[in-house]
Amino acid sequence: xxxxxxxxxxxxxxxxxxxxxxxxxxxxxxxxxxxxxxxxxxxxxxxxxxxxxxxxxxxxxxxxxxxxxxxxxxxxxxxxxxxxxxxxxxxxxxxxxxxxxxxxxxxxxxxxxxxxxxxxxxxxxxxxxxxxxxxxxxxxxxxxxxxxxxxxxxxxxxxxxxxxxxxxxxxxxxxxxxxxxxxxxxxxxxxxxxxxxxxxxxxxxxxxxxxxxxxxxxxxxxxx
Amino acid sequence: xxxxxxxxxxxxxxxxxxxxxxxxxxxxxxxxxxxxxxxxxxxxxxxxxxxxxxxxxxxxxxxxxxxxxxxxxxxxxxxxxxxxxxxxxxxxxxxxxxxxxxxxxxxxxxxxxxxxxxxxxxxxxxxxxxxxxxxxxxxxxxxxxxxxxxxxxxxxxxxxxxxxxxxxxxxxxxxxxxxxxxxxxxxxxxxxxxxxxxxxxxxxxxxxxxxxxxxxxxx
Numbered sequence: 001x002x003x004x005x006x007x008x009x010x011x012x013x014x015x016x017x018x019x020x021x022x023x024x025x026x027x028x029x030x031x032x033x034x035x036x037x038x039x040x041x042x043x044x045x046x047x048x049x050x051x052x053x054x055x056x057x058x059x060x061x062x063x064x065x066x067x068x069x070x071x072x073x074x075x076x077x078x079x080x081x082x083x084x085x086x087x088x089x090x091x092x093x094x095x096x097x098x099x100x101x102x103x104x105x106x107x108x109x110x111x112x113x114x115x116x117x118x119x120x121x122x123x124x125x126x127x128x129x130x131x132x133x134x135x136x137x138x139x140x141x142x143x144x145x146x147x148x149x150x151x152x153x154x155x156x157x158x159x160x161x162x163x164x165x166x167x168x169x170x171x172x173x174x175x176x177x178x179x180x181x182x183x184x185x186x187x188x189x190x191x192x193x194x195x196x197x198x199x200x201x202x203x204x205x206x207x208x209x210x211x212x213x214x215x216x217x218x219x220x221x222x223x224x
Numbered sequence: 225x226x227x228x229x230x231x232x233x234x235x236x237x238x239x240x241x242x243x244x245x246x247x248x249x250x251x252x253x254x255x256x257x258x259x260x261x262x263x264x265x266x267x268x269x270x271x272x273x274x275x276x277x278x279x280x281x282x283x284x285x286x287x288x289x290x291x292x293x294x295x296x297x298x299x300x301x302x303x304x305x306x307x308x309x310x311x312x313x314x315x316x317x318x319x320x321x322x323x324x325x326x327x328x329x330x331x332x333x334x335x336x337x338x339x340x341x342x343x344x345x346x347x348x349x350x351x352x353x354x355x356x357x358x359x360x361x362x363x364x365x366x367x368x369x370x371x372x373x374x375x376x377x378x379x380x381x382x383x384x385x386x387x388x389x390x391x392x393x394x395x396x397x398x399x400x401x402x403x404x405x406x407x408x409x410x411x412x413x414x415x416x417x418x419x420x421x422x423x424x425x426x427x428x429x430x431x432x433x434x435x436x437x438x439x440x441x442x443x
Contacts, residue, residue: 085314
């Protein structure tokens, strides 16, 4: 347990010290969502309609941006070799990576989302559903992303490869996430929105199992 | 000054459970090219085996195979004296070509991470750093260290974490003469405590060690 927390804290410390982690993702999130109204035009009704989808797509892309260094930094300086000989199983190490990734990337993005929602004319009443659905769904982004990053760890400049591997896996999260946010906007709260939220939670729970196991298997394959 | 004076008392008295390694008919194939085959050796507690051979003879691959970081292409590596289900990796420290030093973290933070990760008391960090004369650099970020200092920081993990099997792949690269002597001192202490060392090195460390010559790489 100590070793697990040590890993999480080290990754948070590295992410905050190096920069390029969560801060960059938030700025990317901001910029992507700032150019949407510029591209779509000042049609407030249209913006309201597309806001949930745009917010979620931008969230996925921002998370993707930060995935490539997740294991590669450790691989390049030899830390990964030593970690794999350590007292913690690789599965838990992947989980630790995903957790610190979520804390440094997912969490800041969720906190920034309501403000950016305002920019897209998302009604105030749907801020809470937006934040809630992102809070439920974004851990899955980090967990599945960690597995993808582990798969591409041996590939130089594997960022694009990670995107190709991971984005298809993000589709259910996108669908349920958008529908959980949108239903709360359009229909009465507590209607279909809640069911989507539960499905989103199910995806996160599945990712909690699949992500670490898949990621560890990918890291082991890299040693072969 | 010898290393044993630098190490805290608990560490010097440390005696490892008698482990031994038995390698039989080991083979390695990299990229369809056979690197070596039919390697046999035994390594008992308190013994060191030095791997010699030209570049490409498979010294690094052999060490990685023993550590479990590379699949064996044939043969077996057995760890005797360990509990059921434990692998060499559970008892080994590996020091490879890369130093596994995090540049954004300070020297102390680098060591503190490994201490916490392995559940070693943080009080052990200063003596371990002293083994490689890094005590005056503790608060510096590792990014400003020279190549030799980074290597020493990586090797200081050997003094920090009590594990019996040391797998050292060219540990003396970029070390100065004094640091090589310090490393040799540390290795001798480790052997006295019942440790095992498998090392690939081109220079003579002055430690009584058996040698295993890996063949000429087929061109």
